[in-house]
Amino acid sequence: MTVNRRTFLGASVAAAATLQAPAVLGAGKPRVVVVGGGAGGATAARYIAKGSKGEIDVTLVEPSRSYYTCFFSNLYIGGFRELSSIAHSYGTLASQYGINVVHDWAVGIDRDARTVTLAGGAVLPYDRLILSPGIDFVEGAVEGWDVSAQNKMPHAYKAGSQSELLKAQIEAMPEGGTFAMIAPPNPFRCPPGPYERISMVAHVLKEKNPTAKIIVADPKPKFSKMALFQEGWGNHYDGMIDWIGPDFGGDVVSVNPDAMTVTIDGEETKVDACNVIPAMKAGRICEMAGITEGNWAPVDGRTMQSRMDENIHVLGDACAQGDMPKSGFSANSQAKVAAMAVRAALTGSKMFPAKFSNTCWSLIGTDDGVKVGATYEATEEKIAKVDGFISQTGENAELRQATYEESIGWYAGITSDMFG
Amino acid sequence: MRFWGGTLIVWGALTGVAWADETAVQIGDAARGEQLFEQCAACHQVGEGAEHGIGPHLNGIFDRKVAQFEDFSYSEGITRARRDGMVWDLEHLDAYLNNPKVLVSGTNMEFAGLKDPQDRGDVLAYLRQFSASPQDIPEAAPTALAEEFELPPEILAIVGDPDYGEYLSTECTTCHQVDGEYDGIPVITGWYEEDFVLAMHAYKEKIRPHPVMHMMAARLSDEEIAALAAYFGALE
Ligand SMILES: Cc1cc2nc3c(=O)[nH]c(=O)nc-3n(C[C@H](O)[C@H](O)[C@H](O)COP(=O)(O)OP(=O)(O)OC[C@H]3O[C@@H](n4cnc5c(N)ncnc54)[C@H](O)[C@@H]3O)c2cc1C
Numbered sequence A: 001m002t003v004n005r006r007t008f009l010g011a012s013v014a015a016a017a018t019l020q021a022p023a024v025l026g027a028g029k030p031r032v033v034v035v036g037g038g039a040g041g042a043t044a045a046r047y048i049a050k051g052s053k054g055e056i057d058v059t060l061v062e063p064s065r066s067y068y069t070c071f072f073s074n075l076y077i078g079g080f081r082e083l084s085s086i087a088h089s090y091g092t093l094a095s096q097y098g099i100n101v102v103h104d105w106a107v108g109i110d111r112d113a114r115t116v117t118l119a120g121g122a123v124l125p126y127d128r129l130i131l132s133p134g135i136d137f138v139e140g141a142v143e144g145w146d147v148s149a150q151n152k153m154p155h156a157y158k159a160g161s162q163s164e165l166l167k168a169q170i171e172a173m174p175e176g177g178t179f180a181m182i183a184p185p186n187p188f189r190c191p192p193g194p195y196e197r198i199s200m201v202a203h204v205l206k207e208k209n210p211t212a213k214i215i216v217a218d219p220k221p222k223f224s225k226m227a228l229f230q231e232g233w234g235n236h237y238d239g240m241i242d243w244i245g246p247d248f249g250g251d252v253v254s255v256n257p258d259a260m261t262v263t264i265d266g267e268e269t270k271v272d273a274c275n276v277i278p279a280m281k282a283g284r285i286c287e288m289a290g291i292t293e294g295n296w297a298p299v300d301g302r303t304m305q306s307r308m309d310e311n312i313h314v315l316g317d318a319c320a321q322g323d324m325p326k327s328g329f330s331a332n333s334q335a336k337v338a339a340m341a342v343r344a345a346l347t348g349s350k351m352f353p354a355k356f357s358n359t360c361w362s363l364i365g366t367d368d369g370v371k372v373g374a375t376y377e378a379t380e381e382k383i384a385k386v387d388g389f390i391s392q393t394g395e396n397a398e399l400r401q402a403t404y405e406e407s408i409g410w411y412a413g414i415t416s417d418m419f420g
Numbered sequence B: 001m002r003f004w005g006g007t008l009i010v011w012g013a014l015t016g017v018a019w020a021d022e023t024a025v026q027i028g029d030a031a032r033g034e035q036l037f038e039q040c041a042a043c044h045q046v047g048e049g050a051e052h053g054i055g056p057h058l059n060g061i062f063d064r065k066v067a068q069f070e071d072f073s074y075s076e077g078i079t080r081a082r083r084d085g086m087v088w089d090l091e092h093l094d095a096y097l098n099n100p101k102v103l104v105s106g107t108n109m110e111f112a113g114l115k116d117p118q119d120r121g122d123v124l125a126y127l128r129q130f131s132a133s134p135q136d137i138p139e140a141a142p143t144a145l146a147e148e149f150e151l152p153p154e155i156l157a158i159v160g161d162p163d164y165g166e167y168l169s170t171e172c173t174t175c176h177q178v179d180g181e182y183d184g185i186p187v188i189t190g191w192y193e194e195d196f197v198l199a200m201h202a203y204k205e206k207i208r209p210h211p212v213m214h215m216m217a218a219r220l221s222d223e224e225i226a227a228l229a230a231y232f233g234a235l236e
Helices: A002-020 A040-054 A074-078 A091-095 A161-171 A191-208 A226-236 A284-289 A328-347 A396-417 B018-023 B030-036 B077-085 B090-096 B117-128 B153-157 B161-168 B193-204 B211-218 B222-234
Strands: A033-034 A057-061 A066-068 A087-088 A100-102 A106-110 A113-116 A124-126 A126-129 A136-138 A176-180 A213-217 A241-244 A253-256 A261-264 A267-268 A271-277 A280-282 A297-300 A311-313 A355-365 A368-378 A381-391 B009-012 B144-150
Touching: A033 A040, A033 A124, A033 A381, A040 A057, A040 A091, A040 A126, A040 A328, A040 A396, A074 A161, A074 A191, A087 A396, A091 A100, A106 A284, A126 A284, A126 A328, A161 A191, A161 A271, A176 A191, A176 A267, A191 A213, A191 A226, A191 A355, A213 A261, A226 A355, A226 A368, A297 B161, A311 A328, A328 A355, A328 A396, A355 A396, A355 B211, A368 A396, A368 B211, A381 B211, A396 B077, B030 B117, B090 B117, B153 B193, B161 B222, B193 B211, B193 B222
Parallel strands: A033 A057, A033 A126, A057 A100, A126 A311, A176 A213, A176 A271, A213 A241
Antiparallel strands: A066 A087, A106 A113, A113 A124, A136 A280, A253 A261, A261 A267, A355 A368, A368 A381, B009 B144
């Protein structure tokens, strides 16, 4: 008996050691690799490093040295923020949290060997991998557009140079010119994002080019905070914005970036600036890792583990989790649950029930902020909504201003929560 | 731990308890309230010709938006409550007089509070006489009874688990910076634990205004609130 048991144990320990170098006692520091230094990835890396106090080796892979937040990039377009105010670097994560920040692309994942290959050739082994690569665009989603046309018709749905380009094109529009937006189908990053952007474009045009027109072609019959936006557009930009839903052909659209035309339901219009926001899918690395189903990577909300590989956690826009909208707030919230689960798995720290929340503010005009938010919990099946609220139409100016100022506080809060 | 006066009163309909039974017709005894008002009179005037002093005059206070006088310089905390839409109805006046800083963080009203609900009822009955149209005040209806809702000492005595508090706090730090300044969202570190617990329960009961905080507090248990108070209280 005794001999048998010892033999059995011995064999299994030896096997484990050779096969997968378990991240437990004595086997060296457990290693976590995080791909993507955005709202989900930066937060996860910081929380794992901070919580484990050096017990876990954390590597963050992110090609850019400066991360431009998509959140508040619309405010930049509207002239309410400087571009530099939405740029963040990874210096503190490296110096203060001991995170190994590698500026490179992840180009391959070997799930059996548990390694990530980088474009520069390095191969990083991991015990747990966190993927938070954000979104990519579905090819062929808007007839006539592909990423090679993104300089003529920017998406500005990844912030930075795209946001700059779009802003410049809006400001260069001829007097009385036409701005068009092709809005995306669900689900997509930041449900109120396109409509906040329309508000900001209208704000700029109202000041600089008040006879200009805005056309929005939308495949969706309804959108986030619709009543609030429509009320605000009426209040601030009456008559300037023409929103064309699917009832009027907003879902039958093609564009010609060379000729600068947009065709909606067979009717061609010449435009002076055009923002194409195509349908979205999980950042390509998820597909390469073979953990997607359809366009997104399904996860178990209790730990944010991939449904297809328990050693991989997927955060933020890339994952399919249930009821949470794809937002920076959501990604940040999910990252904390994943960080807790990863630490529990690798160092045996305490595990608590997953809780999530989200609030999205949008600016409609000067000092006219609105918000929508909800709390969530994880069930076996999905992340499920618990409770929520939304700003009301007809609120007074003082409350709207307070809401806008609160969003500035939130921006400071979440960016210091991400980057230290 | 200092005693903090852990009482929140929820003014509700019909389920009268305690003192409210004897005063079903009125919120209190105005004559007695006039005497009690002497405690307020160093700072507040009320009645004909009342002017602002250390505190604003209190004519027409019922059903008025909080902090609405442009010629009085209010604290930032109470200004925030006004912007969030808080109104001086009976429930909020009662909570404020009970414990001013539990309802309004950083209020300039340096007053420990009237701990006896009867005293508050009496003072408010007195003040109500100086509100222009008391008949328009729903709470002044004869059936307006107080449902007293105490935070029992057990709840204030719960010792929070700081590890759990640390995890729970991660949900808060998306908005509340741990070492930042007021930037549109208040700083919540370094509070006395009791103040923190009471403020969170005041959000949970929707006595403090603000939809985000109502939602955040709604799903926190007593233990979780204690854990958060312990964690944030220990941060500088
Ligand atoms: C206009 C606009 C407005 C918005 N406003 C708000 C708002 O007000 N509030 C809000 O909460 N959210 C807002 N959002 C949404 C928010 O920006 C996203 O939901 C959030 O950034 C998602 O976080 P993430 O970690 O999933 O992805 P991201 O933040 O996009 O981070 C992904 C990172 O991964 C990197 N990456 C991708 N592939 C690889 C790879 N193969 N190797 C290495 N690195 C890789 C990318 O460079 C990127 O830095 C807005 C979005 C837009 C477009």
